[in-house]
Amino acid sequence: MRFVIVFCSAALLLLAAAAAINYVVNPYAIYPPRWFTPVSVNDLERALRELESPTARPELVVFGSSRSSRLRPADLECYTGLTSVNAAYAGATPEGYFALASYLVENKPPPKMIIVGVDIEAFQIAAKFGDKVTGVPRLKRYLQDTNALQETWLDGTNLVSWAQLDDSLRALARVFGLDPNQTTPLERAWKNMVNALAPKQKANDQTASARAQRRQQRRAANRAEISPALVTEHYQNRFNAYTALSDEQVRYFEALLRLAREKNIAVKLFVTTLHPQLIEVLNKQGFYPKRFADVQRWLTQLQPTYEFAYYDFSTPAKFGGNTQDFFNLSHIDETNSARVIGAMFPERKAQCAP
Amino acid sequence: MLFNSYEFIFLFLPVVLVVYWSIAVRQRNWRLLWLTLASYYFYAFWNYKFLALIIASTAIDYWVGPKIYAAQDIRTRRAWLSVSLLSNLGGLAFFKYYNFAADQINGLGGMFGLDYLAPVLNVALPIGISFTAFESLSYTIDLYRGQVKPARDFLVLACFVSVFPRMIAGPIIRYAPFAPQLERDPRTRAHADDAMNGIYFFVVGLAKKVLVADVIAGYINPLLTGNAYLQLGLLGSWGVMLGYSFQLLFDFSGYSDMAVGLGKTLGLDLPQNFNSPYKAASIIDFWRRWHMTLSSWLRDYLYIPLGGNRHGEFATMRNLMLTMALGGLWHGANWTFVLWGFYHGIWLVLNHQAAKLRLETTRFKFLLHPAPTRAATFIIVVFGWVLFRSDNLAMALYLWQSMLGLHGIDWHNLHTLSYGFWAMLGVGFGLAMFAPNTWQIKITPKLRYAIILGMLAAVCVLMLGQRSPFLYFQF
Helix, strand or coil, X not given: CHHHHHHHHHHXXXXXXXXXXXXXXXXXXXXXXXXXXXXXXXXXXXXHHHHHCCCCCCCEEEECCHHHCCCCHHHHHHHHCCCEEECCCCCCXXXXXHHHHHHHHHHCCCCCEEEEEECHHHHECCCCCCHHHHCCHHHHCCCCCCCHHHHHHHHXXXXXXXXXXXXXXXXXXXXXXXXXXXXXXXXXXXXXXXXXXXXXXXXXXXXXXXXXXXXXXXXHHHHHHHCHHHHHHHHHHHHCCCCCECHHHHHHHHHHHHHHHHCCCEEEEEECCCCHHHHHHHHXXXXXXXXXXXXXXXXXXXXXXXXXXXXXXXXXXXXXXXXXXXXXXXXXXXXXXXXXHHHHCHHHXXXXXX | CCCCCHHHHHXXXXXXXXXXXXXXXXXXXXXXXXXXXXXXXXXXXXXXXXXXXXXXXXXXXXXXXXXXXXXXXXXXXXXHHHHHHHHHHHXXXXXXXXXXXXXXXXXXXXXXXXXXXXXXXXXXXXXXXHHHHHHHHHHHHHHHCCCCCCCCCHHHHHHHHHCHHHCCCCCCCCHHHHHHHHXXXXXHXXXXXXXXXXXXXXXXXXXXXHHHHHHHHHHHHHHHCCCHHHHCCHHHHHHHHHHHHHHHXXXXXXXXXXXXXXXXXXXXXXXXXXXXXXXXXXXXXXXXXXXXXHHHXXXXXXXXXXXXXXXXXXXXXXXXXXXXXXXHHHHCCXXXXXXXXXXHHHHHHHHHHHHHCCHHHCCCHHHHCHHHHHHHHHHHHHHXXXXXXXXXXXXXXXXXXXXXXXXXXXXXXXXXXHHHHHHHHHHHHHHHHCCCCCCCCCCCCCXXXXXXXXXXXXXXXXXXHHCCCCHHHHC
């Protein structure tokens, strides 16, 4: 029995110490003490920070995933004359847009307009629901499915998480003038060793072909993780077994529209763009066209109730875009994004078009 | 519910243990009922719909058990056994292998211009079904062989099939040695030692999972997802596959240790499942050390009924290959698993043949020195894990080619995998090859052990935020 008691005491003592550090340093700004600057955590947290910055009074907010993230606020402001913030974040799904919008209207004057980039796969039935939102404590209460008990539980478990402790220690290191991102001597030694081992590039080889080859290698290395093959496979996986729209995601999307109607916020929805090459592959797989039709049918049904503007920009041809202006097969770049904005606000195209 | 989750450690387990030892333990029926209900809740936490499947298959086995046992003639006995086989293997076949079979049929049909001969169903695989099916079968097959008596009542069988520590990923238990433990009052054994050993096994298992397996996984998973493996050359492929070998060992043996520890806290002994498998000096030895409860199950319920080694050399080899291929298929509905089974089958056959050469009496006896035999066995096993981990044969072939240096030396992957990964690889290697395993370390009720385990447990709890499911859950 003494063994068990000592074991539990040792474990609880260490956990209590970690919890105390996390509570006092409060790196995610969830607990009352505010003595240290919070750290940035993930894309959603960054989007939230933009919205909650004291200087931000957004009149137009973009919600969506990374596929909508290249809609530049400057372009939006030119086309609409409204102060704009792009709150799109990677892997966003409807409960995320809803949570952000709810937070915004609760803490700031409601914006005049929201633009939502609708990804067809955002309603994937097999997608993990609410993971990102529950990871940001200030937002999780907007998910209707979490109750006070769950919130307390999440806050409690957050207090004893290594991720938060790591950020607390980084925040503390900064206070003491240390750079938490500085490489350790061990890391430097490793890098030196690898550099010594790796065959060196011929520095004096300055022929045009050698330079071109190096340039190509660098480009390939930079794009390695977003090669067409990888993107295609990633999206095939995303759409795989996507047999129906998720009830939960549909519910939160409607909740967003309802919130906008209550606060008199104009809504523009556009279906985000994929490269025709990717669409061709997804069409063969079969789930994409069926779910696209489902989303279109469903939005058409909702349109009379919520009176939003709807744009199908699923391919570049539908907004006068270009198949070259893609960051990768699933993401349009800033040039195509500007064309998307132009297609939604044609009246200002002459002044603002790139 | 995962063992490595806050819900399990801070809510489920304390409630189960407190009620079990303070109230339920006093009376056999209450004890079994409480354990069964807790186990059902544990399972339902993941997907309550599949609970019906577990209860139904238990009910069928409970119903046919006495009939198998009482049947006078072999034909009646076989007929009743086939009901149990159909119920247990039928569920396994449907949930685990139906879509695989449909894919093969459709692929074959496609070659002749026939589309979608068999519909592909959107069904989830009930976790743990492969384990519970084998355990239930051990009950009915042992009844058929007359080696056990039918369960005294439904509770004891339900508790045997569902008891939560080993429900999801083993160790695979047998009815004969386990049922008497369920019948026995746990207070009759020295449960102070059980508490200490339970804590020890659970914490060490948790540490293996969250501090070693998951950390290695963080480095290698990005390089094994999608087509990312195409950037691996000699260094990267060896790094990644060695990493995967240690991840798999510490993940699965970690789960088994946790299961054993949880069993001990309930006064139940679960069998050892791993015995330092990477220290094996031959493939035969490896299979005596890796997933020991599956190996012995396959030996007793598949290899020996097929004839074992009783019908000559060719039949022995055939039985070995068949057992290993089916063992491979048990792991997953993919040709890569079948080939992995065959791969080990071939090495086992070669190993048996090599044993007949009696090298120890020749001038080549230096080959039997532990260092080269262990190294060779480990390399063979790592090459085998390529099939086990690959999503398809193309990926396996590419990784093998890379490991043989056919895709060049990828110095840049020394950077990509970072020094942290290589350090973890060193830790994994040291622990797997040189450290004693969890069963070999005997702890005593000294306070310093309690403090060390307590601190280790706290560190593991801090890491739970990045929790990931156990690899063997998918099987």
